[in-house]
Amino acid sequence: MSEKFKVLYYVNQFFGQVGGEDKAGMPPEYRPEKVGPAVGFEGALQGEGEVVGTIICGDNYFNEHKEEALEFIKKTIKETAPDVVVAGPAFNAGRYGMACGELAKTVVEEFNKPVVTGMYIENPGVEICKDKAIVVSTADSAAGMRKALPLMAAITRKLAKGIELDAPAKEGYIPQGRRKTLFVDKRGSQRAVEMLLARFKGEEFETELPMPVFDQVEPAPAIKDLSKATIALCTSGGIVPQGNPDGIQSASAQKWGKYNISELDSLNAPDFYSTHGGYDTAFANDNPNRVVPLDILREYEKEGVIGKVYDWFFTTTGTGTSVSNAKKFGQEIGAILKEAGVDGVILTST
């Protein structure tokens, strides 16, 4: 068994060492070499496999031109015929995670080839592909790279060699929601009673069937008379007044801000700008209305289409922000809007 298995690697523009946000619009390109994390990854394969090449694609390009990006990836897979495709790890980077997730889903569905990626549990990309690909559970930032790569490599080796994976908790990947038949010493009734007794005694026990958590909010009723309605603006795009008076973080936000716009017809530069650290803010800084369209909403107000623009707009940065913080921000902002009798909200995201 001297033949090495072949891995095709996918990274974004940042981990591909092309550039930061200014290069996020780059179309995919293929390099017949190891780039960025692919180097450490191949090392962790311990000589059993090799990375034949790396696809590098800008995060904005992928998410704005998904079909084209996936076509390129499919073409590259046909040409390089890898045994396993590896993407990321994307940690808690939303756009990168979405790219890895869409890629993973497509490759498994259309080529039936195993895909291994890595993400933080809250990354929106997890939901897209976790049932199809193996998503290694990583830290929320690139500081977790050294821990993630060996786990991804170990799983890749097993998949390439057709060895069945152990349970998610043991291998370090996010559960796929599958049930497997396995032989155990004790029958079900006995295990269930033991769990129940452990629960009575306040001891630790591990359920064999975790219940899924569904949390959906019913759509709120529509606005009946728009011409009398007060509409509020809200954004996760990081638009703040000059000087960022409340010090809203440019990533992993810990707070949100509200700013009075009752005297303004438009959010003009340089009075407002974006403090967001997760996208190229040049266009937003040039004209902040491109993220928070106050100018247009004010026009609709003057035309009588809507009753009123709410006097305050609400803002935070959505990049790397934890779900628990986002939830808290929403609860706090929603309470203010409810109290103020706001009838509808436009929330923009970058």
Added chain:
Amino acid sequence: MVKEIERYGIPIVHMATITTISESVGANRIVPTVAIPHPVGNPSLSAEDEHALRKELVGKALKALTTEITETTHFD
């Protein structure tokens, strides 16, 4: 944030470019936008054309807020 605000019974429309994220965070009313760095604008257009585009997009958002829905709906 979208979901928690809507929990108060206030209709909310999410204007975003990566609409798959909108869906995964539980937005019910979604208006797909132009691009990640300029959701409600397009710097490659003339000032008049960009204004018209923005007006149309915000118009769609208002339409979304006045439309009764029972499930996640895109207003393209």
